[in-house]
Amino acid sequence: MKKFLLFCAGLVALAVLLANLGPMILLAVSVWLTYIIFNQFVKTVSTAGKVWWVIAGLIVVSIGVANSxxxxxxxxxxxxxxxxxxxxxxxxxxxNKPSEEEDPFTSFEKQWADMNR
Known part of the structure; x- marks a missing residue:
């Protein structure tokens, strides 16, 4: 029964994985492009170039958020x-059944018997 349930759960997980494979690839590409854009932004010295890299970065980050x-x-x-x-x-x-010494109820019964004497 355990193997059958694991098999069914595996089929469901595989279907979900295959359904989300495209967005997972796009998310990985957008993270990679964001890294490249950030490196180019840091290397650029002109203001126009920095503005361009910020705009490109915002576009790529929006693609990444859409595939989150x-x-x-x-x-x-x-x-x-x-x-x-x-x-x-x-x-x-x-x-495992606890031994007589570890069983809290046995200990309680012994203490109760001692109190009633």
Whole structure:
């Protein structure tokens, strides 16, 4: 049952990732272009050149902000990574019964019995 649920979650995460692949690429390109534009802005000494680089930077940043919902695709990629890691994980949850000394209720019952004597 666990593998079936992981498989279904993996299919959903893969579909979300594929649906957001284009915006994720555009976001990466806009971040890269913003970096290049910032470097050119710092190198430029003329005022007209700085104004041009600011305008170009604002255009590229607006493209990046428009594709900011592609973070959902990154979350789907992270989900696929965790599903991939947990696929062959055979760690079953084992509940160990506490010993008589560690059980708080046994200790309480002993103390209650001592008080009533």
């Amino acid at each position: 919902f592609s973070v959902i695709g990154l979350a789907a990629l992270a989900a696929l990574y965790f599903i991939w890691n947990n696929w062959n994980s055979d760690r079953d949850t084992v509940l």
